[in-house]
Amino acid sequence: MGSSLGGYLSTWLNNLYGFKAVLINPAVKPYELLLDYLGEQQNSYTHERYFLEAKHIDELKALEVNELTSPQDFWLLQQEGDEVLDYRQAVSKYRKSKQTVEENGDHSFVGFERFPEQIIRFLSL
Incomplete structure (x- = not known):
């Protein structure tokens, strides 16, 4: 699981090791x-x-991972109100992955506490 730069690094680690990842307002570039x-x-x-x-x-x-080899391994949690990153870059890069895209919010992902149970299931923990 990674947020911002952590999402970028989670994508790289997935490419190396093939585990699932939840990306929260990830940096794409x-x-x-x-x-x-x-x-x-x-x-x-x-x-x-x-x-x-x-x-x-x-x-x-x-x-940088240019092409996702296993897009089904990712879940993008993205808020359009992210004041740091252009949310459209992540929506595009992870277009074949599970996505939860919300209006408003910010870079901290407002309301994150709604997701831990679903994240645990997605990651099979």
């Missing part, structure tokens, strides 16, 4: 989004400082 943040950054929670470099963008790009 994070390497494009992060270009504006090259240089010194600060973690907003820990206040740790770090440098985002072009090589990190390249590393993310190398993890």
Whole structure:
């Protein structure tokens, strides 16, 4: 299960290992989004400082899965009101997968607490 960048990484891990994944407002092309943040950054929670470099963008790009080999392994939970990501990219990429697309909401996926039981069943946990 992954949200935002975690959804991107879950897609890559599915491609390697073939497990099911639930993607919550996933980043589809994070390497494009992060270009504006090259240089010194600060973690907003820990206040740790770090440098985002072009090589990190390249590393993310190398993890991209262009074609889903098992689209039935994915469940997309997407809210159209995501203020960080263009929800249409995820709807398009995971078009052959199970999808729950809701109007409004935001990047945090408002009302997520409605889904854990269904997620557990989908993932066969």
